[in-house]
Amino acid sequence: MSAALNVVEIKAFVPARDFALSCAFYRDLGFTMASNEDGIAYFLHGNSSFLLQQFYVQSHAENFMMHLLVDDAHAWWAHVQAERLAERYGVNATPPGERPWGMVDFTLTDPSGVLWRIAHNIPRRG
Numbered sequence: 001m002s003a004a005l006n007v008v009e010i011k012a013f014v015p016a017r018d019f020a021l022s023c024a025f026y027r028d029l030g031f032t033m034a035s036n037e038d039g040i041a042y043f044l045h046g047n048s049s050f051l052l053q054q055f056y057v058q059s060h061a062e063n064f065m066m067h068l069l070v071d072d073a074h075a076w077w078a079h080v081q082a083e084r085l086a087e088r089y090g091v092n093a094t095p096p097g098e099r100p101w102g103m104v105d106f107t108l109t110d111p112s113g114v115l116w117r118i119a120h121n122i123p124r125r126g
Helices: 019-029 073-082 085-089
Strands: 013-015 032-037 040-045 048-053 065-069 093-099 103-109 115-121
Touching: 019 032, 019 040, 019 048, 019 085, 073 093, 073 103, 073 115
Parallel strands: 013 048, 065 115
Antiparallel strands: 032 040, 040 048, 093 103, 103 115
């Protein structure tokens, strides 16, 4: 492939019903807000990032899903529990489980209804 066709980054625009509340949620989840201008906040953690937008259509938000691949989903789950994110933000969270597609993951819904699957790969055996 030509070097001219190199991809530098891809980011999703995540909808937010209550922009300030969603910004707080993502900071508490562990993301850093790098910028916040004109209703778009740039969040990052390591090499991963997304844009939170002050835009909300319920059917869009409730059908929007993000997948975050991490080193240890159990450690992220422990952080979600320690921060009491489900209780504090009134969101749903399901505990980690081993999935048939070769990952351990858990789900977390943000305050706008966006579903996050936070996962790590299960090392292949044999």
